[in-house]
Amino acid sequence: MAICNPIVISGENHLNVVEPLVYWQLNGNTNLDVMVQPNSQVTLVLDLNACRSVQFHAMVQPDSILDVALVSMKDQSIDQHYRITLQNGATTNIRSCFLGNAKKTMKMEIIHHGLSTVSTMEHYGLINTANDFKIEAIGTIEKEADNTQCRQALRALTFSDHDHVTMVPSLYIDNYNCSASHSTSIGAMSPKQLYYLQSRGLTMESITLLLAKGYITPVLELIPEEELKTQLREEIEKVVIDACLTKLQ
Amino acid sequence: MSTLEIKDLSVSVNDKPILSNLSLTVNSGEIHALMGPNGNGKSTLLSTIMGDPDYTVTHGSIMLDGKDVLSMSVDQRSKAGIFLAMQYPIEIPGVTNSDFLKEAINARRESPIRLFEFYRLMEGAIHDLKMKPDLAHRFLNQGFSGGEKKRNEIVQMKLLKPSIAMLDETDSGLDVDALKLVADAILDLHQTAPMGMLVVSHYKRFYDYLHPSHVHVLINGSIILSGEKDLIERIDSEGYDWIYRQYGIDPSNNGKTSSGLLGTCATKGAFNGNL
Structure with missing residues (x-):
């Protein structure tokens, strides 16, 4: 079942996803319409490193699960729009890790349309330039969506006072028989934190690696295939260390 | 056998002198208690030895086994064997205890520690300090109570096995049971691999457990x-x-007359007002 080579996708695509794990490398400007079959579980790993813009619409049909891991680590500007609709009994877990080294914007909306739907959205950003980095996370619970759970967590680590990041979590709730939460944290590692880690023998390089792990691991945990997970971890850690080391020093 | 030798050390923060011509030698197997009123330089001394960038050494030297500590970076000092259990351990969100400790152990090894061995050591230390079993997977010090943070410092000390260990008010924030637990863990480590220790505390109870071999009083930046x-x-x-009276010290400024050395008898003499 191992799918470690990405399927390269660009342009307009209408896809019925039946594979349990798909690794897509998106190129250029990509429009994706995804239909997840009822009673199925699908994990999409989207490599956005070569992508300039993405429009992603997914319909998660009844009693199915859609997990999405998004990775954007290269210094490529990107504009992203995601809209995921959950039908009765559907679940989605979205996790992304971004290196904020170019202008990157994302608007992600999860629409709880059916009964007993569940969503979690976690976005992790390592910000190392003054370029705009903006994430807008929206959870919409429609009137019909009884017994819904909706969670959002946004985290960004900056490396200097000049880095700029905007993260906006929002919830629109029309049915009050639900459980919903959102959180955001943005901040830099303080000199005291660096000193503490160094006082245990860690070098700047190992500190950077540790920080990167903290932001990357939750995203990789979504991927059920060890070979792909290891491959992505190595690629991402190398990019993060190269990009962040000079900022920490 | 390690020796930390501090000679004529003067330290300032933002051009304000804190320590003045302080000298002290700590050998393996010795436990040095460092006492003194608040704000007189005890933490400054420990932080300076560790290499906290907030403190500037204006004079003197710190040598560890003949090597110049002041020329080392903070991580080099740690790898050389110096450990500071901090008074206010720092929270590091996003970094788990296990990742952090594995990295810290590997920093002083030529080849990475095997995962099985690491988890065996870590679980042992967590058990000894009666920490919650999920410690390994929690972010470093984040959401820890004051006592948990202090115990976590000792977990780290047990795993890193320093040759010179400095404890900066490790006993503050610990309840009476946790205090004994922490003291036992420190003594156990000290007996297994005798360290030189420099312990700052205000309280006799902690020292009663540790049985320091030397006691120093630091006032106005000098012993x-x-x-x-x-x-x-x-x-x-x-x-x-x-002490203020006998040594003619005005605690409100840096003026002091002389320093003294008291053995047991001399201290008894001091008790009788014969100094």
């Missing part, structure tokens, strides 16, 4: 008085006023 355990007894019962 005014050195002695043995009965010096702790007297400070605990009488405070510091007798």
Whole structure:
């Protein structure tokens, strides 16, 4: 079942996803319409490193699960729009890790349309330039969506006072028989934190690696295939260390 | 066998002198208690030895086994064997205890520690300090109570096995049971691999457990008085006023007359007002 080579996708695509794990490398400007079959579980790993813009619409049909891991680590500007609709009994877990080294914007909306739907959205950003980095996370619970759970967590680590990041979590709730939460944290590692880690023998390089792990691991945990997970971890850690080391020093 | 030798050390923060011509030698197997009123330089001394960038050494030297500590970076000092259990351990969100400790252990090894061995060591330390089993997977010090943070410092010390360990008010924030637990863990480590220790505390109870071999009183940035355990007894019962009086110290400024060395008998003499 191992799918470690990405399927390269660009342009307009209408896809019925039946594979349990798909690794897509998106190129250029990509429009994706995804239909997840009822009673199925699908994990999409989207490599956005070569992508300039993405429009992603997914319909998660009844009693199915859609997990999405998004990775954007290269210094490529990107504009992203995601809209995921959950039908009765559907679940989605979205996790992304971004290196904020170019202008990157994302608007992600999860629409709880059916009964007993569940969503979690976690976005992790390592910000190392003054370029705009903006994430807008929206959870919409429609009137019909009884017994819904909706969670959002946004985290960004900056490396200097000049880095700029905007993260906006929002919830629109029309049915009050639900459980919903959102959180955001943005901040830099303080000199005291660096000193503490160094006082245990860690070098700047190992500190950077540790920080990167903290932001990357939750995203990789979504991927059920060890070979792909290891491959992505190595690629991402190398990019993060190269990009962040000079900022920490 | 390690020796930390501090000679004529003067330290300032933002051009304000904190330590003045302080000298102290700590050998493996020795436990040095460092006492003194708040704000007189005890934490500054420990932080300076560790290499906290907030402190500037204006004079003097710190040598570890003949090597110049002041020329080392903070991580090099740690790898050389110096450890500081901090008074206020820092929270590091996003970094788990296990990742952090594995990295810290590997930093002082030529080849990475095997995962099985690491988890065996870590679970042992967590058990000894009676920490919650999920410690390994929690972010470093984040959401920890004051006592948990202090115990986590000792978990780290047990795993990193320093040759010179400095404890900066490790006992503050610990309840009476946790205090004994922490002291036992420190003594156990000290007996297994004798370290030189420099321990800052205000309280006799902690020193009663640790049995320091040397006791120093630091006032206005200098060691005014050195002695043995009965010096702790007297400070605990009488405070510091007798030292101010006997040494002609004005605690409100940096002026001081002389420093003294007290053995057991001399301290008894001091008790009788014969100094």
